Amino acid sequence: MPKNDYNWQLxxxxxxxxxxxxxxxxxxxxIYCWNIISARTMWPFVYDGAEQASKLLxxxxxxxxxxxxxxxxxxxxxxxxxxxxxxxxxxxxxFVAFLAAENTSPHPILxxxxxxxxxxSRSVSSLIWAIILVIILGPGVLAGIIAISLRSVGFxxxxxxxxxxxxxxxxxxxxxxxxxxxxxxxxYSVVPQVFPSFVGTAVYRWDINIRESTVVGLVGAGGIxxxxxxxxxxxxxxxxxxxxxxxxSLVLFSELxxxxxxKILI
Amino acid sequence: xxxxxxxxxxxxxxxxALEGINLELKKGEIAAxxxxxxxxxxxxxxxxxxxxxxxxxxxxxxxxxxNQLSKKELKEKxxxxxxxxxxxxxxxxxxxxxxxxxxxxxxxxxxxxxxRRFPQKDINQAYQLLERxxxxxxxxxxxxHLSGGQRQRVGIARALIQNPDLLLVDEPTASLDPKTARQxxxxxxxxxxxxxxxxxxxxxxxxxxxxxxxxIIGMRKGKIxxxxxxxxxNKETLTTIYGKEDWNNFKNKDQENSASEGxxxxxxxxxxxxxxxASSSN
Amino acid sequence: MLTERSENYxxxxxxxxxxxxxRIIIYFLVLAYLIFTFIxxxxxxxxxxxxxxxxxxxxxxxFRPDFISRGESxxxxxxxxxxxxxxxxxxGIIISIPFAFGAAENISPKPIYFLSRAVIxxxxxxQEVVIAIFFVVVIGFGPMAGVLTLTFSSIxxxxxxxxxxxxxxxWSQVEAVKATxxxxxxLMTYAILxxxxxxxxxxxxxxxxxxxxxSAVIGVVGAGGIxxxxxxxFDRYEFDSASAILxxxxxxxxxxxxxxxFIRKKLK
Ligand SMILES: Nc1ncnc2c1ncn2[C@@H]1O[C@H](COP(=O)(O)OP(=O)(O)OP(=O)(O)O)[C@@H](O)[C@H]1O
Ligand SMILES: [Mg+2]
Numbered sequence: 113m114p115k116n117d118y119n120w121q122l123x124x125x126x127x128x129x130x131x132x133x134x135x136x137x138x139x140x141x142x143i144y145c146w147n148i149i150s151a152r153t154m155w156p157f158v159y160d161g162a163e164q165a166s167k168l169l170x171x172x173x174x175x176x177x178x179x180x181x182x183x184x185x186x187x188x189x190x191x192x193x194x195x196x197x198x199x200x201x202x203x204x205x206x207f208v209a210f211l212a213a214e215n216t217s218p219h220p221i222l223x224x225x226x227x228x229x230x231x232x233s234r235s236v237s238s239l240i241w242a243i244i245l246v247i248i249l250g251p252g253v254l255a256g257i258i259a260i261s262l263r264s265v266g267f268x269x270x271x272x273x274x275x276x277x278x279x280x281x282x283x284x285x286x287x288x289x290x291x292x293x294x295x296x297x298x299x300y301s302v303v304p305q306v307f308p309s310f311v312g313t314a315v316y317r318w319d320i321n322i323r324e325s326t327v328v329g330l331v332g333a334g335g336i337x338x339x340x341x342x343x344x345x346x347x348x349x350x351x352x353x354x355x356x357x358x359x360x361s362l363v364l365f366s367e368l369x370x371x372x373x374x375k376i377l378i
Numbered sequence: 379x380x381x382x383x384x385x386x387x388x389x390x391x392x393x394x395a396l397e398g399i400n401l402e403l404k405k406g407e408i409a410a411x412x413x414x415x416x417x418x419x420x421x422x423x424x425x426x427x428x429x430x431x432x433x434x435x436x437x438x439x440x441x442x443x444x445n446q447l448s449k450k451e452l453k454e455k456x457x458x459x460x461x462x463x464x465x466x467x468x469x470x471x472x473x474x475x476x477x478x479x480x481x482x483x484x485x486x487x488x489x490x491x492x493x494r495r496f497p498q499k500d501i502n503q504a505y506q507l508l509e510r511x512x513x514x515x516x517x518x519x520x521x522x523h524l525s526g527g528q529r530q531r532v533g534i535a536r537a538l539i540q541n542p543d544l545l546l547v548d549e550p551t552a553s554l555d556p557k558t559a560r561q562x563x564x565x566x567x568x569x570x571x572x573x574x575x576x577x578x579x580x581x582x583x584x585x586x587x588x589x590x591x592x593x594i595i596g597m598r599k600g601k602i603x604x605x606x607x608x609x610x611x612n613k614e615t616l617t618t619i620y621g622k623e624d625w626n627n628f629k630n631k632d633q634e635n636s637a638s639e640g641x642x643x644x645x646x647x648x649x650x651x652x653x654x655x656a657s658s659s660n
Numbered sequence: 661m662l663t664e665r666s667e668n669y670x671x672x673x674x675x676x677x678x679x680x681x682x683r684i685i686i687y688f689l690v691l692a693y694l695i696f697t698f699i700x701x702x703x704x705x706x707x708x709x710x711x712x713x714x715x716x717x718x719x720x721x722x723f724r725p726d727f728i729s730r731g732e733s734x735x736x737x738x739x740x741x742x743x744x745x746x747x748x749x750x751x752g753i754i755i756s757i758p759f760a761f762g763a764a765e766n767i768s769p770k771p772i773y774f775l776s777r778a779v780i781x782x783x784x785x786x787q788e789v790v791i792a793i794f795f796v797v798v799i800g801f802g803p804m805a806g807v808l809t810l811t812f813s814s815i816x817x818x819x820x821x822x823x824x825x826x827x828x829x830x831w832s833q834v835e836a837v838k839a840t841x842x843x844x845x846x847l848m849t850y851a852i853l854x855x856x857x858x859x860x861x862x863x864x865x866x867x868x869x870x871x872x873x874x875s876a877v878i879g880v881v882g883a884g885g886i887x888x889x890x891x892x893x894f895d896r897y898e899f900d901s902a903s904a905i906l907x908x909x910x911x912x913x914x915x916x917x918x919x920x921x922f923i924r925k926k927l928k
Contacts, residue, residue, distance in 0.1 A: 142750055145743035152740070152884070153804040161799040168798060192697045235913040236906055237877040239789060240887075243894050248715045250707040257701075285429050286467035286533075290540055291456035291484030296491040300480050304471040327789040330881070344793060356786075363785040377676070475671055494673045505669040518674045 168349065175357075176350035183339060183358050189253050190335035190362065193328065194321035197260025202314050204265045209272035216276055216302065226269070233266025238324045242333040251332035259328055264317050275309040276302060311377045315370045322366040326359050336362075379405045379576055380426070380544060385435035387421050387600075395421040396432065397600035405543075406574035408567055410587035413597035414620055419580040422597070423546045426578070427459045428452060439544065457484040460537030460575075462566070464549035466529040468536075470522035474513060477521050477532050478504045481539040500539070507535040511565065527558035534565060538573075545570055545577035552582055559583065563590050584611070721899035727908075730893065730901040737889035738908060741875040744806045744885050749868045751807070752814025759815060760822035767826065776819065783816025792878035803884030810871045810878075817870070821863050825856045858927045865920040872916060876909055 210216050212226035241259035249255045279302060287301040329337025336355060343352040380403040387396040395418040403409060411419050424430035426437055428444060437444040439455065447455055460481070468477045482500045483491055490496070496504075508514050511531040521529060530550060537545060550566060551559035563581075567590040570577045581587045587594055588608040596604030596619035603618050604611075677683045727734065762768050762776030791812055795805040829852060837851040879887020886905060893902040 142747065145747045148739070148743045149747060149803045149807060152802055154800055154802065157800040158804055164798045188700070192700065196697060231914055231917075232910055235873065235910040237873055239877045239880060240890065240906075243880070243891070247718065247894070247897075248711045250704070250711050252704070253701055254703055254708075280467075280470075282463060282465060282467040283469050286461065286463060286536075287469065287480055287483065289427050289429060289456060289459070289461040289546075290481050290536070291453045291458075292480070292491075293453065293483070293488065295488050296483045296486065299492055300472070300476075300483060301469050304469050307471065323785070323787045327787045330789060340790070340793075344797070356790075359790070360782070360785050364781070473674065476673060496671075498668055501669055501671045504671070517671070 171349040172353040174350065175353045176348075177354065179351045179354045180358070183336065183355065186329070186336040186339050187358060187362060190325045190329075191322070193253055193256040193260055193325040193335050194318060197257045197325065198264060198314065198318040198321050200257065200261035201264035201268050201317065204261065205269035205272055208265060208269040209276060212269060212273040213276035215279070215281070216298070230266040230269050233262055233264075234270065236263065238263040239327055239331060242328040243331045246332045251334070253334035256325060256328040256333035256335055259333055260321050260325055263324070264321060268313055268317055271313040272306065272310055275306045279305040308378045312374055315374050315377075319366050319370040323363055326362070379403060379440055381438040383436040383438070385422070385425060385432055385437065387418070387425055387430065387432045395600055396425065399435070399602055401595065401602065403544075403576045403578065405576055406571070407593065408570055408577045408579065408591050409593040409595050410579045410581050410591040411595045411597060412581060412584055412587055412619060417597040418600045419597055420548050423461075423548050423578060423580060426546055427456055427461060453484060457540055458543045460540045460542035460545050462530070462533050462537050462545065462547040462550050464552045466526075466533045468521040468529055468532055471520060473518050473520055474508070474524070474532050475504060475517045478508060478535045478539055481536040484540070503539055504535070507538055511535055526554050527562065530554065530562050531565070534562070534569070538569060542575060545575050547577060547579040549580050549582060551586065559586065567591065584616070718897070718899040722903045724900050725904040725907055726900035727904040730889070730898070730904075733889050733892075734886070734901070734905055734908065737879070737886035737905070738912070740803050741872065741885035741887075744803050744810060744875050745868060745871045748807045748810030749814060749864065749871050751811040752818055752867065753864050755811065756815045756818035756822060759819035760826060763819055763823035764826035780816045780820050783812055784820065788813050788874040788878050789881055792881050792883040796882045801882040801884070806875060806878050806883035806885050809883055810874060813874070814867050814871060817867055818863055822856065822860055825859050829855050861927060862924055865923050869913070869916045869920060873913065
């Protein structure tokens with residue numbers, strides 16, 4: 113008995129030592145990173161920050177209410193960018209996910225290619241896609257739509273292919289065993305199984321995309337970001353606060369709307 | 379109609395699941411396959427419609443070796459083989475009707491499949507089958523809203539609507555309560571007889587097999603060790619299948635396990651059968 | 661048995677929307693919306709063709725990534741991004757905890773609940789870049805604006821999800837520990853933390869990943885990090901350097917993903 117006790121304590125000590133080392137490393141890394149950032153910071157500006165912020169807020173009042181009318185079209189464009197971008201991404205991702213899922217992929221090389229597309233799309237934010245696309249296509253809503261869809265393809269495909277990989281194999285076999293073609297098998301056994309999570313993902317992504325499409329305009333790709341850029345560069349703070357309020361209500365609306373849609377469809 | 383010659387199956391992991399199976403099934407003949415867990419019953423059935431690819435041997439169905447068929451020919455052949463699964467394998471989010479009609483997918487073009495445009499003849503047949511199986515009030519229910527027995531009936535309907543020549547049935551009753559199990563077994567054998575289908579039914583319940591089927595095939599460790607009528611099943615033959623005589627032999631763990639399973643099972647079932655006989659009047 | 665009967669049965673797959681009129685109206689509205697938006701796109705094919713022919717050179721550059729010419733500033737930007745990410749995630753974790761408890765409906769008094777929820781909503785509603793603009797205006801260019809941005813958006817994300825976790829706590833476990841006469845810190849360590857910690861660590865690692873990606877964009881508006889370098893490359897039309905930067909970012913995201921899946925496996 114005492115021997116057992118001793119062993120247990122020893123184990124405990126090693127674990128505690130490891131934990132202390134882990135925390136120490138974490139804290140050291142934090143201090144190290146903090147020093148780098150601190151060295152690159154103009155501290156007087158930061159000290160001044162709170163005052164600047166409150167001045168800024170003061171300058172926003174009174175809000176320029178009539179400016180709201182100028183925002184109707186940009187808001188419409190913002191919703192369009194998010195919606196069409198999401199639809200395009202969904203259509204593309206049906207294909208990409210099918211190639212990327214281990215159990216449906218026709219060939220390992222195609223699978224690797226699909227995985228590469230997914231990680232590339234996921235690593236690069238819509239704003240960066242938008243910068244590239246504005247150079248190529250010129251400014252406008254189209255660049256925004258494509259930027260949003262390029263960013264979303266990876267996200268939707270990843271969640272979709274993961275849920276394809278989790279399907280119940282026997283349901284597929286059962287349809288296969290009736291002599292159904294590959295495509296019919298896909299429609300009758302794979303699609304119904306992944307449908308709920310797919311709808312959930314698509315709606316969720318649309319919700320995120322509303323947020324994303326409020327900024328692609330900053331680089332010229334359409335939507336309310338354009339107005340935001342103008343207001344800030346022109347120091348028109350009473351306009352800016354209207355824009356902020358519009359963004360806030362747009363995002364809240366999209367959250368409610370997507371929750372509702374999800375409830376209906378699933 | 380079905381003839382299996384020297385069939386072997388070795389899984390990639392190295393498990394030798396089938397070791398030289400020879401078997402013949404005539405038109406309209408129903409056989410039950412019994413044997414301890416891991417004997418290779420499921421593997422045998424899945425090799426026949428090539429859900430599992432066998433490694434050697436022939437499976438001849440209506441003069442064609444299934445293992446030699448091209449993908450397209452295999453699809454055509456599979457239309458003539460209906461399969462029923464232990465866990466039903468219904469597509470859970472589809473309705474009962476869609477599940478049944480999916481048995482006709484082999485005959486349907488892609489577009490019709492996509493749009494659910496099944497020929498009137500198929501729809502009529504699905505209705506009749508579901509009526510016969512007592513499911514006509516559940517046509518548009520989703521499969522995952524049904525009870526186990528109801529699900530298995532849908533599974534039976536899906537297999538029968540294929541108008542198959544051969545039924546492959548893998549433990550149809552293992553997930554059901556004793557009474558439902560009997561009903562399902564009776565339905566399968568009755569309907570197979572009506573249509574003169576050959577059927578291979580894997581089943582753990584020896585007593586059920588005995589009651590509904592006239593030919594019993596016993597498997598053990600990938601080989602057929604018994605093939606005869608239910609009357610030939612006695613202590614000795616059951617021992618060769620389930621290895622009861624090894625009960626007290628603790629040196630061989632595998633055999634000990636299967637032996638105790640088989641043995642207890644039998645005793646239990648014998649008792650249950652008596653109870654059932656006493657209680658069931660339907 | 662199945663003799664062909666004369667009567668025909670009809671069957672159609674049940675529709676998602678039961679009423680036929682409603683269905684038609686909804687299809688019509690969706691179609692009208694799509695057509696209307698397509699018209700409002702104002703696509704200019706000539707501009708696109710022009711852009712495509714002009715950008716052939718850029719495309720070619722994209723497939724010839726150049727890690728060397730701007731190597732130093734790429735390195736510098738990456739280090740800045742990574743430091744910003746780490747510092748901001750740690751700050752975000754620490755600050756989000758009180759907000760999470762405040763936003764958990766079952767334990768928080770009403771005024772605190774509404775206050776916490778308001779902070780969460782504001783933090784989650786604005787894209788990082790919008791927040792970054794604000795901080796850059798207030799404290800000037802540089803990584804500190806980035807750290808504040810990422811911290812602020814981490815707070816909303818972590819607090820919201822952690823609050824949901826707290827709301828789901830199984831109170832019978834807490835009662836059981838309480839019944840042994842445990843003190844408050846004991847209650848925390850034995851009954852509450854074990855229930856929420858694994859998920860919280862998972863969320864924090866996930867947020868680390870998001871913050872790194874975000875650190876690459878907020879540089880576009882001057883909040884430091886690799887985004888600054890990337891934006892400069894685009895401004896100078898140096899697509900070979902830009903491509904190099906993107907490749908490095910993708911590589912880091914991949915590494916991060918491996919790391920987080922490793923952590924998640926460890927937690928299980
Ligand atoms: N997919 C597989 N990969 C590797 N080995 C397998 C696979 N499926 C089955 N086996 C092995 O093949 C042997 C026979 O399995 P099989 O499922 O055919 O047995 P069974 O008689 O149906 O058993 P049960 O009564 O438990 O269903 C077993 O040893 C099993 O471990
Ligand atoms: Mg089996």
